[in-house]
Amino acid sequence: MELVEERVFEAERGNIGDITAFVTATAERKDIPSGRLPHLELALEEALVNICTYAYRKPPREVTVRLLEDERRFSVELVDEGIPFDPLEEAPQPDLAAPLEERSAGGLGVLLIRRVTDEVHYRREGGRNILALVINRERRTP
């Protein structure tokens, strides 16, 4: 995939709004159907909350946001230099059928990421966690 834009943010919850604005502005230009923007925003928030909460024990706490595209897809890569963590493997599986009293909230974020994106990939590369959130682009009629 080809890099469209890249920006580094401090990995703080207070920056999630700015990061979302940066990503959605580019996503709109890159023909992401408007109905998919809430999906992208949700996947992004869930992934960023994880990074802001768990990735770093000490500063500098940074997350690099890389936006990539190919003919068919738009991808948001979140890159952090925190402790190795694959949310797709390590997050708990929520029991969706549990009654209210037994229902816990763990693992919901990763479940939502999986369900609202078209693809999600994790890789550890050069001491970095890289999580890719992929949404398919709208097909343009010629």
Place this chain on the structure above:
Amino acid sequence: MKLERTVQDDKTVVTVVGRLDAMTAPDFEKESLAWVEGGDRKILLDLADLEYISSAGLRAILALAKRARASGGAVTVCSMKGMVAEVFAISGFDAFLPVAADREGGLEAF
């Protein structure tokens, strides 16, 4: 996020306006648990004007539902649309919280 609370007989209707996300969910949790402390038991959350919810928002609603249940009350939600309805369905929250199409149905559900 803004919460508009009105009491009708023994029921409390709360309109949740805006976004229930990682930034606003702690405020929702704090305010809503205070209603239960204050004696509210049958709580209807009207989500017609809720534009966005994430897992942080779901967790806050779960905390309220548990607290209400523990006090002998109940939480019902109504008027969900768009991504909010979708997120409820994906997470299975519509299986353990009564969901009504509109406010009238929500008030009857208690």
